[in-house]
Amino acid sequence: MNTQNLPTPTAKINAAFSGYFPTWCPGCGNFGIWSSLKSAFNKLKLHPDKMAIVFGIGCSGNMNDFLWANSFHALHGRAVPTAIGVKIANHSLPVIVIAGDGDCYGEGGNHLLHAARGNHDITVVVHDNRVYGLTTGQVAPTAFKGAKSKSTPGGIIEVPVNPVALVLTQGATFIAQGFSQDMIHLTDLIVAGVEHKGFSLINVFQPCVTFNPANSYSFYRERVYKLGADYDPSNFRSALDKSMELEEKIPIGVIYKSERPVYTDSLNQLKTSVLAGQSQNTEFIKFINEFV
Amino acid sequence: MIDFTVKIGGEAGFGIMTTGLFLGKIATRSGYHAFEYSEYPSLIRGGHNVIEVRISDALVHSQTSEVDVLLCLNKETFDLHAGEVREGGVIVFDNEKTDESLLKKPDRRISYVHIPFTRILRENQLATVMLNNIALGVLMQIIGADPDILNKLIAETFARKGEEVITKNQQAAALGLSEAKKDFPEGYKTKLVKINGVPEKVYLTGNEAFGLGAIMAGCRFYCAYPMTPTSALLHYLAAKAEKCGMVVKHAEDEIAVINMALGASWAGVRSMVGTSGGGFALMVEAVSLAGITETPIVIVMGQRPGPATGMPTWTEQGDLHFVIRSGHGEFPKIVLAPADSEEAVRLTVEAFNLADKYQTPVFVMGDKYMQEGHQSVDMEKISSLPSVINRGKLLSQEDLLKTGQYKRYLVTDDGISPRALPGMEGSLHQANSYEHNEEGHTSESASDRIQQVEKRNRKNDTYLAEDFRLPEVYGPKESPLTVISWGSMKGPILQALKETDGLFNYIHFSRLWPLDKAKLKAFLKGFRRFLLVENNSTAQLGQLLTMETAMEFPDTLLKYSGRPIYPEEVISKVREML
Ligand SMILES: Cc1ncc(C[n+]2csc(CCOP(=O)(O)OP(=O)(O)O)c2C)c(N)n1
Ligand code: SF4
Numbered sequence: 001m002n003t004q005n006l007p008t009p010t011a012k013i014n015a016a017f018s019g020y021f022p023t024w025c026p027g028c029g030n031f032g033i034w035s036s037l038k039s040a041f042n043k044l045k046l047h048p049d050k051m052a053i054v055f056g057i058g059c060s061g062n063m064n065d066f067l068w069a070n071s072f073h074a075l076h077g078r079a080v081p082t083a084i085g086v087k088i089a090n091h092s093l094p095v096i097v098i099a100g101d102g103d104c105y106g107e108g109g110n111h112l113l114h115a116a117r118g119n120h121d122i123t124v125v126v127h128d129n130r131v132y133g134l135t136t137g138q139v140a141p142t143a144f145k146g147a148k149s150k151s152t153p154g155g156i157i158e159v160p161v162n163p164v165a166l167v168l169t170q171g172a173t174f175i176a177q178g179f180s181q182d183m184i185h186l187t188d189l190i191v192a193g194v195e196h197k198g199f200s201l202i203n204v205f206q207p208c209v210t211f212n213p214a215n216s217y218s219f220y221r222e223r224v225y226k227l228g229a230d231y232d233p234s235n236f237r238s239a240l241d242k243s244m245e246l247e248e249k250i251p252i253g254v255i256y257k258s259e260r261p262v263y264t265d266s267l268n269q270l271k272t273s274v275l276a277g278q279s280q281n282t283e284f285i286k287f288i289n290e291f292v
Numbered sequence: 293m294i295d296f297t298v299k300i301g302g303e304a305g306f307g308i309m310t311t312g313l314f315l316g317k318i319a320t321r322s323g324y325h326a327f328e329y330s331e332y333p334s335l336i337r338g339g340h341n342v343i344e345v346r347i348s349d350a351l352v353h354s355q356t357s358e359v360d361v362l363l364c365l366n367k368e369t370f371d372l373h374a375g376e377v378r379e380g381g382v383i384v385f386d387n388e389k390t391d392e393s394l395l396k397k398p399d400r401r402i403s404y405v406h407i408p409f410t411r412i413l414r415e416n417q418l419a420t421v422m423l424n425n426i427a428l429g430v431l432m433q434i435i436g437a438d439p440d441i442l443n444k445l446i447a448e449t450f451a452r453k454g455e456e457v458i459t460k461n462q463q464a465a466a467l468g469l470s471e472a473k474k475d476f477p478e479g480y481k482t483k484l485v486k487i488n489g490v491p492e493k494v495y496l497t498g499n500e501a502f503g504l505g506a507i508m509a510g511c512r513f514y515c516a517y518p519m520t521p522t523s524a525l526l527h528y529l530a531a532k533a534e535k536c537g538m539v540v541k542h543a544e545d546e547i548a549v550i551n552m553a554l555g556a557s558w559a560g561v562r563s564m565v566g567t568s569g570g571g572f573a574l575m576v577e578a579v580s581l582a583g584i585t586e587t588p589i590v591i592v593m594g595q596r597p598g599p600a601t602g603m604p605t606w607t608e609q610g611d612l613h614f615v616i617r618s619g620h621g622e623f624p625k626i627v628l629a630p631a632d633s634e635e636a637v638r639l640t641v642e643a644f645n646l647a648d649k650y651q652t653p654v655f656v657m658g659d660k661y662m663q664e665g666h667q668s669v670d671m672e673k674i675s676s677l678p679s680v681i682n683r684g685k686l687l688s689q690e691d692l693l694k695t696g697q698y699k700r701y702l703v704t705d706d707g708i709s710p711r712a713l714p715g716m717e718g719s720l721h722q723a724n725s726y727e728h729n730e731e732g733h734t735s736e737s738a739s740d741r742i743q744q745v746e747k748r749n750r751k752n753d754t755y756l757a758e759d760f761r762l763p764e765v766y767g768p769k770e771s772p773l774t775v776i777s778w779g780s781m782k783g784p785i786l787q788a789l790k791e792t793d794g795l796f797n798y799i800h801f802s803r804l805w806p807l808d809k810a811k812l813k814a815f816l817k818g819f820r821r822f823l824l825v826e827n828n829s830t831a832q833l834g835q836l837l838t839m840e841t842a843m844e845f846p847d848t849l850l851k852y853s854g855r856p857i858y859p860e861e862v863i864s865k866v867r868e869m870l
Binding site: 019020048049050051052054057062064065068069070071072073074075078079081082083084085086087088089092093110111114115165253267268269270275277278279280284285287288291292 | 305320321339349371493494504507508510512513515531532534535536537538539541543544545547548549551552554555556557558559560561563578581585671674675679681688713714715716717718719720721722723724725726733734853
């Protein structure tokens with residue numbers, strides 16, 4: 001986007017995290033996610049200097065200029081490994097990934113599995129609009145079978161990916177689903193996700209009003225339901241069952257939560273200080289001596 | 293002068309490489325220099341492996357085509373390599389496993405030493421893993437080395453496995469030694485008599501030198517996906533990680549590798565990745581990301597013959613253009629290509645300083661030949677290397693607070709902007725993959741674009757003004773013929789130079805990019821006639837020099853068989869031209 005003619009950013013004046021006013025299409029589901037993120041960060045009392053957001057490339061990733069905190073606008077599909085690197089380097093920083101479904105489940109799908117396996121302590125917020133917004137509406141891996149788009153005029157042949165089941169079976173320790181219109185609920189999910197120690201995925205249903213009229217606000221309003229107090233997110237089996245509710249009725253809320261040591265906890269090198277704060281190893285002579 | 297080569301061959305999986313390494317260490321601990329070269333197929337078991345160790349009382353830079361002692365642990369070694377044994381040399385083979393009358397012996401005076409390896413194993417109920425100890429014992433007798441050095445090496449190697457294992461290994465070596473004494477009491481004419489009063493030596497591979505350089509430079513994050521010839525760098529650093537406080541990550545693929553490293557570097561940690569051509573191809577998009585986000589990173593690029601999977605365990609210098617041109621878009625990058633262990637440590641340390649100074653990708657190129665072979669170097673040469681850490685314009689918390697409104701991509705005269713780290717107070721900024729303004733916000737305005745392109749390009753000018761070095765010249769100043777090469781081919785060329793008492797001189801490029809056209813042209817004009825020597829088929833350095841200086845380099849010695857160039861090949865080409 002072009003920031004040239006935009007109004008003065010608000011961040012420096014008052015509200016933390018507020019950058020330029022978004023350039024998304026009016027009515028885009030991204031607005032709801034944006035507001036929820038800001039509310040969540042405020043609730044969590046995060047400081048824009050002392051956190052890191054890694055953005056993917058897409059309409060979603062364009063939030064880089066609307067949501068201000070220290071951030072790395074990464075490559076398409078690569079926000080997750082970039083975020084893992086940040087976390088290893090400074091595990092005292094909260095690290096959040098903001099990416100699209102094409103970015104995270106398509107181009108960078110492989111990274112997601114391995115991030116879950118490693119239980120890297122990052123929170124991945126995926127804007128699930130079932131299309132590639134930024135490149136004008138081709139199908140995303142989350143598109144329902146048969147969805148027609150510029151790249152699939154005859155309807156997509158593949159069945160959609162199942163992000164929840166995918167990361168659940170690969171060792172993710174926090175999995176939630178939200179709906180961009182239910183911002184209070186989504187805010188709580190983001191707070192819980194960031195507070196969770198371990199890998200967390202928050203898949204957010206986000207209507208793309210321009211390129212995906214089929215999966216509109218009303219489509220989701222008719223289908224989503226909140227997981228109640230009777231639902232036990234610590235039960236792997238029931239989480240797996242919930243993950244299969246994909247089309248008729250769609251659960252939102254925390255689908256799974258468990259505890260497992262996070263990646264950086266297993267590294268003795270990080271026991272006393274963060275990696276970024278460590279100084280030169282002055283005892284390299286002993287490493288040289290090993291080659292005699 | 294002492295200068296001889298021992299070659300050991302056998303089936304893969306029988307510890308041939310360890311035998312070679314021990315022999316090299318015995319030589320260096322006896323006060324000699326050693327150079328190791330190995331050939332093996334891309335197989336784990338059953339293939340034919342050979343390793344050769346050239347030992348000299350003077351500095352030795354490369355392998356040679358003539359062998360003094362050939363130790364055959366299978367018949368194939370005899371069949372393939374007996375012809376390389378020089379007049380008066382020695383061939384060791386298992387006369388009980390191989391019918392001597394079936395061997396095609398070279399038409400030369402050679403001593404044949406009969407060692408019944410398989411019978412020794414059987415009679416002493418030793419496992420086949422002991423074969424290399426027996427072989428080493430045999431070699432101790434043939435080259436007259438001190439068996440105590442071997443015994444001590446065994447004791448150190450198996451220290452953690454206990455007394456019993458040590459004794460067993462030492463006994464196997466003693467069996468080999470006494471068997472060789474029986475059949476060949478006089479030994480080879482050249483003896484490895486311990487030399488005292490010479491500087492202590494270290495014996496390491498290029499991969500280990502890269503690792504050591506990274507440790508010395510304070511690298512704290514090494515990320516890689518295994519790929520020959522750079523896998524051993526991952527293994528070395530993984531083994532040392534806790535001891536040196538580095539996090540070593542074997543990630544899911546090379547794309548993840550470099551993006552993780554960039555994330556870690558952005559957050560303030562000196563980071564390095566290592567790979568070979570195929571893996572590097574996957575990293576290329578992120579090289580460009582490092583360019584635009586101005587994130588420092590050191591990339592070890594170990595070449596092997598391509599295209600695609602190519603010849604995984606062989607050597608080539610085929611990726612120079614690929615590396616120099618890697619990454620879409622225009623941005624500065626720095627390419628170094630060390631030749632030997634000493635250069636590899638030194639330039640790796642320097643690569644980190646350059647990466648921090650210029651906030652851009654810096655490459656350290658190697659190849660199978662220099663990365664996998666051990667080479668001796670005087671310890672003092674490594675331990676005295678400057679390990680000064682220069683983090684360039686990285687701001688301290690204090691400085692940052694004094695800055696006021698922080699601008700990550702501040703336009704500066706030298707093109708380099710002050711760098712703050714996430715987590716610091718007042719650090720709020722974006723590292724942006726999109727073109728951006730000074731603050732880091734995405735911008736498509738023509739003026740921001742022009743400003744940032746020029747700012748990044750100015751880093752090139754700053755490098756040329758402050759860090760460009762002309763290539764080094766070896767040999768006599770005045771010479772009718774000048775050899776030009778780069779990276780690992782320095783070794784065979786220096787060896788040729790030495791063996792011809794300076795018949796030519798040699799221009800060695802270890803800093804390949806960027807080049808200062810004017811200085812380079814003026815420098816090259818000072819020489820008369822050139823011979824370009826490269827381990828590839830298209831003379832990539834030659835093309836680069838032509839592009840930069842408009843000079844032509846019609847005379848070439850190019851080798852692209854997957855094997856390194858031998859000093860003998862350089863000598864005969866030089867003689868042909870003079
Ligand atoms: C390697 C690479 N391939 C393709 C693109 C082009 N591209 C940019 S965004 C995008 C897809 C965006 O879809 P999604 O990730 O779902 O995000 P959305 O725009 O829907 O938020 C593509 C294909 C790119 N930037 N990089
Ligand atoms: S194209 Fe779709 S996703 Fe992108 S901004 Fe417009 S409505 Fe939102």
